[in-house]
Amino acid sequence: MNEPRVPRLKDVAAEAGVSVSAASKILRGDVGRFGEETCRRVVATAERLGWRRNLLVSSIQSGRTMTVGVMIPPYDSFWVKVLSGIHHRLGEADYLPITIWQGDLDHMPHFEADEQEGLRQINRLLDRRVDALIMWPTFAVAYRRHISDLAERSVPVVVIDYEPDEPICDTVGTNEALAAKTVAKHLLDLGHRRIACISSRESQSQTWALERREEFERAVEVQSDAEVRSWRLNREGTNGVEVATELLTSDFRPTAVFAVTDHEARHVYDAAAALGMSIPSDLSVIGFADLDFAAGLAPPLSTVRQRPREIGVEAASLVLQRLDGTVSGPFTKAKIEADVILRESTAPADQ
Amino acid sequence: MNEPRVPRLKDVAAEAGVSVSAASKILRGDVGRFGEETCRRVVATAERLGWRRNLLVSSIQSGRTMTVGVMIPPYDSFWVKVLSGIHHRLGEADYLPITIWQGDLDHMPHFEADEQEGLRQINRLLDRRVDALIMWPTFAVAYRRHISDLAERSVPVVVIDYEPDEPICDTVGTNEALAAKTVAKHLLDLGHRRIACISSRESQSQTWALERREEFERAVEVQSDAEVRSWRLNREGTNGVEVATELLTSDFRPTAVFAVTDHEARHVYDAAAALGMSIPSDLSVIGFADLDFAAGLAPPLSTVRQRPREIGVEAASLVLQRLDGTVSGPFTKAKIEADVILRESTAPADQ
DNA sequence: CTGAAAGCGCTTACAG
DNA sequence: CTGAAAGCGCTTACAG
Structure with missing residues (x-):
């Protein structure tokens, strides 16, 4: 079997005639005092072999995967737009959302019934070491306890459209x-x-x-x-x-x-x-x-x-701010405005 | 800062008084000839500390991330249901879809315009070492060339609702x-x-x-x-x-x-x-x-x-079969049936 | 200017 | 029955 392997850094280093650590540094743009010619050669070799950094490795080393678990099904156009906002904002920051939605879309999923299933879903995300979680209300309600556990593991959680009397995490909703x-x-x-x-x-x-x-x-x-x-x-x-x-x-x-x-x-x-x-x-x-x-x-x-897209963007922003430390301390309640759209179903009352 | 760390395997091993390799084996259920008592102790300790396997590590070691990159925006209800089918089928097999959709949903995205952007998206997925890709037609057209490259890296690609004259990958569509x-x-x-x-x-x-x-x-x-x-x-x-x-x-x-x-x-x-x-x-x-x-x-x-959900399920199944080797060789063209739904907009022609 | 060593969190042969 | 060593693909101090 000569299965065409993805090239490794050591392949690039060998081809370019430098050490692995040199190649690593140069390819990350940390040129240090390496010779200009060396740098060019290494970069060219990497390109030629089609080498690409393995983000899994970086994630293990840094403890950051640059991913956010998203537990929101595209239940209707509102939630699809929320998802779109999340994807947009996260993408800007070079984060990747990992969305999980088992079950079919016809019935709004309830997890009260199947506690285990929801837990399995959270764990699938956590096992992949997502840096944070964004979820919709149904989920948050069912897993209140776990959300607190997550906070202890310093996994920030943002919940959309849910505001319990005593807050358990950051929330974003409509005014x-x-x-x-x-x-x-x-x-x-x-x-x-x-x-x-x-x-x-x-x-x-x-x-x-x-x-x-x-x-x-x-x-x-x-x-x-x-x-x-x-x-x-x-x-x-x-x-x-x-x-x-x-x-x-x-x-x-x-x-x-x-x-x-x-x-x-x-x-x-x-x-x-x-x-x-x-x-x-x-x-x-x-x-x-x-x-x-x-x-x-x-x-x-x-x-x-x-403004579901704004809601999604705000949720993602909050998550990012928690992750980079811009926001810390007590839980935030973000409120996004809504617009009354007048069409033809309202008219003056009969006198 | 005593940031509450996620427990490591070595923490579990130390607590349970066994070596790291013993703990590793026991926790994967490879009990070998370890004492029953030892096994129980290790499992209990892991549970108590809240230890969970780091899937990133397994991915690096096995070369499989158990993830599939999905480049399909939830453009309308059809595509949302396709996505739902993909999520469902992949979830069953314990795979996780990683969906990417930058750009807004109001305009069907075209990548003819911005070649670089689409490439960046593919690479974001590839850098995270997704095992395969599922994409929608717009994307596939713009990146024909790259799809062939992917095949060379043994990353299977399935495209939905797209059937060029000469196939470049597996496809799933409606009959x-x-x-x-x-x-x-x-x-x-x-x-x-x-x-x-x-x-x-x-x-x-x-x-x-x-x-x-x-x-x-x-x-x-x-x-x-x-x-x-x-x-x-x-x-x-x-x-x-x-x-x-x-x-x-x-x-x-x-x-x-x-x-x-x-x-x-x-x-x-x-x-x-x-x-x-x-x-x-x-x-x-x-x-x-x-x-x-x-x-x-x-x-x-x-x-x-x-039957968009079936289409999604079929696309995911195809990917899984390529990955486990059940299907190999020439590209498949899967055709899903459609149903004519008679409502009130058709009537006999005037005589 | 550049490389050898140790380490990230695990698993996998291999030894005993 | 159990552990020490090497390795996955990289990066990060540290030496020279």
């Missing part, structure tokens, strides 16, 4: 409070006074859903003659249309609905259509997330667009 | 011919006889677009009284609606349109709406890809659903 307030103001300004809120399951890992709804309720109630009522989907999030129907046919008779997510807004659309209500003349609807389908709904959905 | 034929048959069965095809830019990296169109044309022409004509977008793919309008207002007056992609189908929807034509009564439309938005269009778009 939910401000966004919810702006949405409330928009609906109030249009004259709506009976406003419903439809929320998702608000599990432990969805602190944003909770915050979004609560801030929204608070902001509506500032207007003394306005009333707000909230409905929530079941644990599995499977009864969206039923809940939306219930909400629309309740004696509350809302003229506007704020959906904590575009997913729920879509359920409201479906329920309204089935009930023969038309949007926005009978009912204003506003969502959150500006998911792929939002602009394509009929009518196009007004919604709040987060 | 375009059969799918196109089935679509043609569907439209002919509905009585359509003037059928248009709207195709994307058909660049070098879109061999599938070419194949899809050609096979479709051929399949329509089998029916002697039927006629097919094709239109194509410009190089940048930016004039979709114009081309669709042109097609619909041409003297050819097609009663059905096959769009090589759902993207183009959407353009046909937009053009038809602007012209006051209604789908499917005035015009049948069928797309390809079943992208996220297809089912949400009004009316829901009939289309062809590929």
